[in-house]
Ligand code: SRM
């Protein structure tokens with residue numbers, strides 16, 4: 037049996053063992069691993085998490101028992117001190133000797149500490165091991181004990197330095213990042229990107245100092261400051277050095293292996309050093325004159341070394357991907373490929389939005405066909421897809437700017453679906469999992485969740501950056517399989533909305549609990565089926581948003597639309613858009629009283645924004661006292677019936693469109709449906725009310741009204757289609773009643789009338805048959821059902837206010853305190869206010 | 876902004892030092908949630924009446940840092956109790972705090988106990 041000795045039990049040394057075990061099942065080789073650190077290999081990439089939970093277990097790559105189960109002898113706390121290549125032996129610090137057939141150097145690197153005078157002082161730390169973090173944390177505690185305004189600095193504004201800076205701020209010290217270069221992350225970002233990032237960092241309280249060379253570390257025994265020049269000193273109580281890494285090649289040097297002039301054990305692309313029985317992998321290895329300071333290339337090297345030892349012929353690829361995404365929650369920074377256009381082979385396209393703090397740049401080959409690299413700051417949501425397009429040399433859109441701006445004017449997204457990637461695309465680079473492997477789990481092995489796929493492939497278990505893309509792949513593969521062939525509501529109900537409508541109605545089911553226990557699965561349901569049930573109870577029994585409160589969708593639950601900052605909007609009904617000067621004055625007074633942002637909506641009424649939860653009943657009380665009613669702007673229900681001024685004033689008007697719009701809006705107010713419903717009434721074919729863009733549109737013509745249905749503005753505009761011509765007011769109402777009721781009974785959840793009409797077999801002719809010619813014999817029922825709903829109308833805000841009791845007030849922010857939410861922040865906007873922007 | 880998130884760390888039942896007396900059970904909607912002020916923090920408490928279980932989590936949604944999770948909707952995902960944020964419907968496991976849509980961020984969760992008709996939240 038041959039013996040493999042592994043020196044170094046870091047991330048890459050561990051990965052070597054794992055890959056060796058997968059390939060050999062632990063037979064044929066005796067493996068001994070030496071680690072200088074006291075504990076088995078842990079995840080250095082997520083080291084910063086240790087600052088917040090001090091849970092070393094959680095970072096562990098594998099417990100000691102794993103090594104035992106695989107017959108690997110793991111000797112920690114034992115540094116290897118010499119290699120004797122002639123006798124193929126090594127010695128350790130405790131003078132033990134071991135013989136090898138193959139030797140694997142996975143000694144990693146150490147933090148580079150620049151030789152600044154005074155750098156040896158107390159209070160200067162590096163950031164590489166759990167012990168480093170323990171030492172840093174206890175020093176921070178000491179500083180905090182002795183002074184209230186302790187200050188720290190980070191030397192180095194690269195990837196690690198910024199991560200460290202954030203960690204120290206979180207520990208409660210004021211922190212500055214000191215960078216020698218004129219920009220942050222100089223290896224990944226250009227100047228403009230750095231500026232945007234700098235503003236973001238300053239936003240979280242990290243001070244940034246650029247172009248600063250440190251001449252001297254000030255202080256006696258312990259550090260008190262950093263001197264940049266004759267007259268510039270930054271006072272600090274501690275310093276964390278993050279100025280780069282130095283490969284640990286000391287063993288290799290003393291045993292005569294080739295090392296690079298600036299350090300690193302020279303290897304060829306089979307990962308062998310100048311001695312063919314000695315391999316070097318990970319951050320100690322110098323490949324193509326480069327040290328790859330990232331874990332993914334290290335893992336690839338481990339794989340190559342394993343294969344070579346087993347007699348295979350794998351080699352490292354000629355180009356190694358160095359793309360990176362910063363792991364600071366809330367701060368998006370990523371760069372990939374030739375981000376700085378160092379090869380000068382590309383043209384750049386840049387998008388910058390200073391207001392929102394977004395900077396995006398892509399470098400495109402001169403022929404406009406290939407994506408060569410890019411930088412994303414402030415919004416890196418497209419990173420995974422762009423990175424894949426770059427890695428796989430995929431075709432890019434004709435207008436490359438679509439990649440960062442999105443396709444404008446067209447229907448579809450600029451880069452289609454994750455399924456367009458080639459099967460060989462490596463989606464999870466930490467674990468080298470390809471798109472093909474992920475889709476195979478879904479398509480051939482029947483997996484349906486991220487959890488299952490992650491368990492089976494290890495994808496997403498490394499840095500986690502690929503999670504969104506893996507999730508997309510799973511969902512889109514499922515979709516492509518037609519998994520949702522039957523339009524069931526969700527995992528809790530095997531019925532379509534129409535089937536559930538009939539069940540509820542025929543069996544007289546009145547609560548969600550009953551519906552779930554008699555026709556669903558499980559005890560709890562979810563955010564998909566609950567609002568559907570609430571909507572059915574409303575459409576069948578005229579229940580309001582106050583009933584079944586906990587199953588109502590976000591907005592129905594509090595009878596108001598939730599806004600960006602957790603406040604709400606308030607929209608009183610202004611039927612047909614007709615409003616008196618007195619009403620306008622009252623609205624103005626209420627807006628002023630509660631300091632609400634006020635605007636006229638696209639639905640021709642008035643919207644107040646920025647009401648805090650506990651203010652809603654107060655505002656509505658005032659509105660109701662002044663004669664207003666709920667406008668149901670929050671519900672999947674009738675919104676507005678827009679009118680034009682019509683024959684009352686207009687010289688072309690054929691009929692009184694305002695009067696009719698008011699009558700119709702008041703008829704259907706409060707009516708709940710699968711999606712929202714909007715109407716319009718125009719006084720002539722000039723169509724100033726845009727009635728044909730509404731779910732139902734009514735237009736006055738010579739001889740009566742034309743009635744159109746199934747129009748839509750919004751995301752997919754569609755003109756309404758003619759249902760009946762030259763009909764009377766009564767006929768309009770009869771047909772609209774039946775059309776709406778038929779839609780309410782048969783549409784899927786969140787399907788508007790336009791999409792419903794597009795899908796229904798027979799289209800408009802079928803609907804005409806049903807609502808005019810009574811082809812299904814349904815008309816009586818439809819008429820009766822609608823009459824019932826119209827008669828049952830009540831203003832649900834009035835109802836809500838009457839039923840608030842001190843004991844149980846759902847509009848209180850806290851159950852145990854009268855206080856309001858003090859985290860809500862507004863900023864000024866013109867003469868009003870708006871929520872503070874999202875970071 | 877993220878300093879808000881730093882204030883909320885999962886408290887395992889075994890590490891509870893103080894049980895914060897929140898409010899009587901009757902104050903919490905059945906099969907719904909409500910927000911409790913715990914000193915200067917906001918904790919969302921969820922009453923899974925159908926199962927006779929209670930859960931608690933940070934009230935702030937880590938997606939956009941808004942104090943809204945207690946106003947979300949509870950439910951289950953293949954047997955895991957979860958909460959859906961009212962703003963963009965991101966869902967989180969109430970057992971582990973894990974994001975169930977496959978995104979990176981998660982929420983901190985806290986133990987809850989009921990004694991003599993009162994809801995208590997476990998804190999450090
Ligand atoms: C306030 C308002 C914008 C404004 O300041 O003018 C608005 C605001 C919202 N609209 Fe709208 N829409 C508003 C008029 C419109 C219009 C114009 C109209 O009604 O004539 C349209 C296009 C017409 C149409 O619906 O066909 C419109 C098409 C949408 C859509 C796309 C619907 C579609 O079928 O494609 C959505 C998304 C959805 O409903 O799923 C939407 C959703 C929203 C939501 C509810 C988004 C949300 O979930 O938070 C916004 C919240 C409103 C709030 O907090 O009060 N809003 N929205 C308008 C309120 C009208 C009112 O008085 O009630």
Ligand SMILES: Cc1cc2nc3c(=O)[nH]c(=O)nc-3n(C[C@H](O)[C@H](O)[C@H](O)COP(=O)(O)OP(=O)(O)OC[C@H]3O[C@@H](n4cnc5c(N)ncnc54)[C@H](O)[C@@H]3O)c2cc1C
Nearest residue numbers: 044046047048071072080081115116143144318319330331
């Ligand atoms: C804070 C931090 C954040 C990072 N973030 C990222 C990131 O987001 N993405 C990314 O790709 N990479 C990141 N990295 C880099 C990544 O951690 C390294 O690329 C990876 O750990 C390299 O693995 P390695 O096994 O080569 O070296 P190491 O993990 O350093 O392991 C080497 C081990 O060998 C031991 N050793 C050395 N000499 C001897 C000897 N003579 N005898 C016995 N044992 C010895 C050392 O003590 C050490 O335990 C980060 C690193 C740090 C410190």
Ligand code: SF4
Nearest residue numbers: 599600637638750751
């Ligand atoms: S168009 Fe979009 S942003 Fe504007 S109000 Fe409607 S939903 Fe909101």
Ligand code: FES
Nearest residue numbers: 936938939960963
């Ligand atoms: S803020 Fe909670 S999902 Fe967006």
